[in-house]
Amino acid sequence: MKVLNEDLDALLIFAGLFSAVLTAFVVPSYLLLQPDNSQLTVQLLVQISAQLARFEILPPFINSTASDASASPAFQVSTSARWMNCLWFLSLIFSLSSALFGILAKQWIREFLQWKKVAATPRENILLRQLRIEAWEDWKVSVGISAIPALLELAVVLFFTGLVVLVWTLDTVVAIVITAAVSVVILILCTVTVLPAVYRRCPYKSPTGWACVITVDALTLVIMWIGERLRWLLKCIEILLLFLFVFLAICPFYALGKIWQWNIQPAKELAIACLSRILRFNHDKRNSLPLFPRFSNWRDRDLYIDDLGSTEISNFNDVGLPHDRVLSAKICAAKDICEVIPLVRALSWVRKGTEDPHLLKHVAKLAGSLHTDGVCAEDRYYVLTYVLRKFHSAKSESRKLHSLSELENQIQLKAYDRVGREQMVFRGGIFSAYKYLDPPVGNLLDYSNVWVLGYLLIGDTMLKSSTHVHLCLLRHFLAVHDDNTFHTICRIQLQKIYNDAMSSQSDSHQKLRRCGLHTMVLEILCSVSEVRIVRGTGAISADRPRISADSIDNEIRLAIQMFDQNTGYSDHYARHQFVMMADLVIRSLDDCYVRNKDLMCALLQKMSEAVTISLEKGYQNCGCYHDLPWIGSMLSLSDWGLRFWMSSQPLWSLLDVLEKSLPTAGSNDENGDGGDDPGEGGNSGVCVPPFAKRRVVRENFFTLKEKVETLTLRPRTPGCV
CATH class of the missing domain: 1.10.287 (Helix Hairpins)
Structure with missing residues (x-):
């Protein structure tokens, strides 16, 4: 009602001014519709003067030689006068009518707003308001009020047309100039009126534009x-x-x-x-x-989004959705993209303009749930990656939209590695996520865009269908995004994902464990928090942020704690987690430091014990779900990292037991293609490497052994040296 009132106030002011201007043209123009008495008087005087000038005196007569004037022609209204008066009088009628209807509409609004009376009961006031608002909607009053400005617009067009007719009766040059100006104005008016009917996102919305839409x-x-x-x-x-x-x-x-x-x-x-x-x-x-x-x-x-109403998707094939998706799924994904991208821009604008923690909390909650309900969890991955690539291309110099395969190949090359049958593991150390994307999103996108996309990413990561690409992107965002609130929410959500995956026996959580995603979640948590295992349970706690940025002492303690709480090295989930946590420590030694070298010495001893127990009980790969990664990780360490952080005595002890656990390279295994370890107490799903891979493992081990021999001498006395 307030908007309608303000529009009517502006309309009445303009209608009054326009009617006053129009009256100045109407008053002299209607005189052209009747004979001009002053012109008739002039004609009579001219005739009398001519007669007097031609008098001849012939006594006794005075004669005039002037010929008799013929009767004056009948008065005729010119065509231009008719057109001018028709146009201007119609314009005046429409202008005054718009003012009249505007006054009536203000009276309707005033009466509508008087539903509340202090002396009446609340029940009566609410009842009256509901009855009036239903009647207001049933009688389409808002539509009628919105049509009033159309009368005034029509009046202006009629006035301009009459003005053109007038100037053509006066001077040709002036007429050409005025006609051109009026044509441009009317052309612009028609264009901005018709465009919303053709382009749904066109902002030139008006009552006359809505009439064009209906037409x-x-x-x-x-x-x-x-x-x-x-x-x-x-x-x-x-x-x-x-x-x-x-x-x-x-x-x-x-x-x-x-x-x-x-x-x-x-x-x-x-x-x-x-x-x-x-x-x-x-x-x-x-x-x-x-x-x-x-x-x-x-x-x-x-709000109706389709391929005509949005320009966010130039080619649907760029989304990367599988071709076997049904048409309805593709339509839902396209609609979701067309809604998510403007919402990300809107929330980024809000984030850029405020630091109010209460408001940011609501914005973050909204950013995590931008998807529409009709999009399935699997398709949200394609929507998310398209939105990220769209913003990335908008800020890049080339403006080129990279394909989904290019993004996935870049992430696979720098972020993770596929090992075993279907397992995924991160590449690099605990702080290597900054280089996952080139250039990093923090260097190319605004801080507000990264902020909103980060919350959208964590919302999708919480789904059971989240993929390793989700986790790689989330780890990269955590590395480039230093917002404490974002880190806290990520810690809480990832902790829940990990604990659910370790305690639940559902198919989705078992798939997470088989693919190694729960281990990737744990590594992400280690990069942003001080992770520890709750004593007596397999659950973890990540409620505290990471204190020391470059120290990995906490990860070493966590690996030792995993080994100690796995009594007899019997739990196959805990075996795999210990192997991967120890491997994370090894991969991080080039970029981090160890404050307490005794912890590193203790970890190497635990690794030796794990290999020894695995040899005794027949655990393949020391209990890891895929090939044992320790040899490759130690081999990739720099000479400085291998010599400075790893004590010689426990390192050589580990190498000795690892040599005993190396797979044999006998000719009878040459045709073996691997399989699950069927031994009692073995890991379900542990892959036995085929012959070619066994040979590579042996070659890598002896290369590592030669490298260690050149860096450290084998100690003769036990202890950490």
């Missing part, structure tokens, strides 16, 4: 209706033409009788059947219309 939609609906009716008729005509072509091409004249019996008669029956089908279709469909989106207001129209 265009009605024409489109009529065309669709006619096409639906003619579809069967055109099909029948096509069939008849086909039969006619066959008849003229292959049928000789002497077989006309047989042709009539074999071809013409069936074609006639087919034509009758098609005609009856068309008539039945028209009878059944005469009261129905083709499916077409119809809207009641601008808001509903703007």
